[in-house]
Amino acid sequence: MKKLIFCLCLFLAICLLPCVFADFSDEQMDAELNEITQNELSNLDLTKIDEMVTLDDKFQTIFKHTSFTDKVNALLSGESIDVGSFLSVVCHTFFEDFFSLVPLFCTIIVISLLCGVVNTLRSNVGDSGVEKIVNFVGVCLVVVVLFSSSLNLAQSVGNCVTNLKGQMDAVFPVMLTLVASIGGVNSVSVFQPLMAVVSNVIVQIFCYFLLPLVFLMMIFCVINHISSVKLDKFSNLFKSVFKWGSKGTFMLTTVSVLVGGVMAGSFDNLSVKAAHFALKSYVPVLGGVLSDGVNLVAVSGMLIKNAVGIGGIILAVSSLVLPIISVLAFSLGLKLTAAILEISSLKVSNLLLNLSNVIELLITILICVGFMYLISLGILINTANIF
Amino acid sequence: MLMIKIISLAFVIVVCVIIIKQYRPEMAVAVEVAGAIVLLTYIFSLIKDSFSFVDYVLNTTGLNSNLFSVLLKIIGIGYLTEFSANCCVDCGNSSVASKVLLAGKLTIFVLSIPILKELLDLLVSVMQ
Numbered sequence: 378m379k380k381l382i383f384c385l386c387l388f389l390a391i392c393l394l395p396c397v398f399a400d401f402s403d404e405q406m407d408a409e410l411n412e413i414t415q416n417e418l419s420n421l422d423l424t425k426i427d428e429m430v431t432l433d434d435k436f437q438t439i440f441k442h443t444s445f446t447d448k449v450n451a452l453l454s455g456e457s458i459d460v461g462s463f464l465s466v467v468c469h470t471f472f473e474d475f476f477s478l479v480p481l482f483c484t485i486i487v488i489s490l491l492c493g494v495v496n497t498l499r500s501n502v503g504d505s506g507v508e509k510i511v512n513f514v515g516v517c518l519v520v521v522v523l524f525s526s527s528l529n530l531a532q533s534v535g536n537c538v539t540n541l542k543g544q545m546d547a548v549f550p551v552m553l554t555l556v557a558s559i560g561g562v563n564s565v566s567v568f569q570p571l572m573a574v575v576s577n578v579i580v581q582i583f584c585y586f587l588l589p590l591v592f593l594m595m596i597f598c599v600i601n602h603i604s605s606v607k608l609d610k611f612s613n614l615f616k617s618v619f620k621w622g623s624k625g626t627f628m629l630t631t632v633s634v635l636v637g638g639v640m641a642g643s644f645d646n647l648s649v650k651a652a653h654f655a656l657k658s659y660v661p662v663l664g665g666v667l668s669d670g671v672n673l674v675a676v677s678g679m680l681i682k683n684a685v686g687i688g689g690i691i692l693a694v695s696s697l698v699l700p701i702i703s704v705l706a707f708s709l710g711l712k713l714t715a716a717i718l719e720i721s722s723l724k725v726s727n728l729l730l731n732l733s734n735v736i737e738l739l740i741t742i743l744i745c746v747g748f749m750y751l752i753s754l755g756i757l758i759n760t761a762n763i764f
Numbered sequence: 765m766l767m768i769k770i771i772s773l774a775f776v777i778v779v780c781v782i783i784i785k786q787y788r789p790e791m792a793v794a795v796e797v798a799g800a801i802v803l804l805t806y807i808f809s810l811i812k813d814s815f816s817f818v819d820y821v822l823n824t825t826g827l828n829s830n831l832f833s834v835l836l837k838i839i840g841i842g843y844l845t846e847f848s849a850n851c852c853v854d855c856g857n858s859s860v861a862s863k864v865l866l867a868g869k870l871t872i873f874v875l876s877i878p879i880l881k882e883l884l885d886l887l888v889s890v891m892q
Binding site for chain 2: 480483487488491492494495506507508510511513514515517518520521522524525528592595596599
């Protein structure tokens with residue numbers, strides 16, 4: 378009986394030997410890895426992230442795919458990021474946005490010049506006040522023309538932040554599942570609450586506290602320039618609240634994500650390596666084969682995780698770039714108009730300059746939220762990269 | 765050429781007023797005002813050509829023509845108010861001048877109500 382079992386074992390070992398050697402052949406290994414990766418990818422539910430991909434022309438020029446699944450597949454097959462076309466889209470969008478705003482700035486210049494004509498009115502009645510009232514109406518008209526555009530811009534920034542939150546809600550669960558699937562259990566337990574905080578609390582702070590603060594600063598800026606009432610102190614108060622609020626939130630989130638990620642990542646590396654060692658050393662005969670098989674599955678999971686992460690980063694950058702460029706073009710246009718009007722109407726010039734400074738705070742909001750998201754994704758990509 | 769006409773007319777009016785003041789001082793004011801009105805008609809013929817420029821500005825900038833016409837009206841009223849007030853002061857009627865100024869300011873205020881309303885609507889929409 379013992380002889381029979383020994384012979385059976387020997388037969389099995391001889392039969393499996395070519396398979397073991399075949400596993401080490403590169404081509405077969407690649408084919409097997411591809412098959413496992415495709416299988417895992419087809420089982421992954423990316424529909425929520427797919428919904429985040431818009432079919433807007435500019436977005437498509439940067440993102441280059443109509444669905445997130447296609448993007449992940451392309452990244453897995455070795456598609457590289459085309460920096461040249463990205464930069465050309467950025468430049469093209471900037472100039473397009475800037476030139477589309479030229480009529481608005483021409484309007485402001487014309488209104489200011491027409492009101493400046495009234496400054497030549499000199500009464501021999503003394504200070505008649507007609508000049509002042511005409512100038513007041515002129516500044517009000519400039520504000521009306523300018524404010525609707527500023528408001529649209531601020532709303533587009535708000536939409537972008539909401540869109541980023543949607544992306545976080547869709548990408549983080551998939552990423553955490555993939556991290557857990559390749560053995561990053563500690564990382565997941567650390568990241569899960571952190572990601573919930575980032576996607577809910579932090580984004581809510583930016584969306585419902587800091588963005589309305591920018592609206593308020595815009596209103597105070599307008600009031601400062603159209604009336605004799607000066608609300609500089611209020612403006613400065615809101616500015617410092619915004620500054621400290623955004624800096625504090627950004628610092629706290631980034632530090633906690635970084636520290637948590639590094640700590641949990643090192644624990645995961647240790648436990649996964651220990652599991653591999655145990656599998657290889659303590660399982661007789663088949664230990665090496667099993668360990669290689671586990672390696673293959675884990676590597677395919679890691680590839681998918683990294684591809685989903687990089688796809689998420691590209692998706693976030695594609696959504697972020699366009700509003701940032703619009704705000705930059707608007708702010709630059711305001712500064713240029715302010716410079717032109719400095720000679721004819723100092724009041725309107727100061728209004729435009731201050732408004733452009735307030736509008737630049739919208740970029741701070743976008744960059745803070747975007748950076749927090751990208752850092753979190755980056756940490757998740759680097760987590761559990763054991764092999 | 766038009767400017768030379770206007771300057772010549774102004775000189776003629778001044779000479780007429782000086783001469784009439786010596787014989788019939790009560791008629792001098794009437795002559796002065798009549799001369800100013802004639803001058804104004806010449807000035808309006810100068811402005812008439814610039815209306816095409818206003819159209820060009822409106823087409824180029826895409827500015828709301830209602831708001832732009834309100835602004836032009838306000839500027840015009842400002843000029844007319846100042847001109848009339850100055851005429852009244854020249855005639856020695858400062859109290860009438862102040863009434864004209866008051867009327868001008870009120871008219872400008874009434875005309876600027878749509879602009880102020882739009883501004884208020886924008887601010888309210890921001891607050892909401």
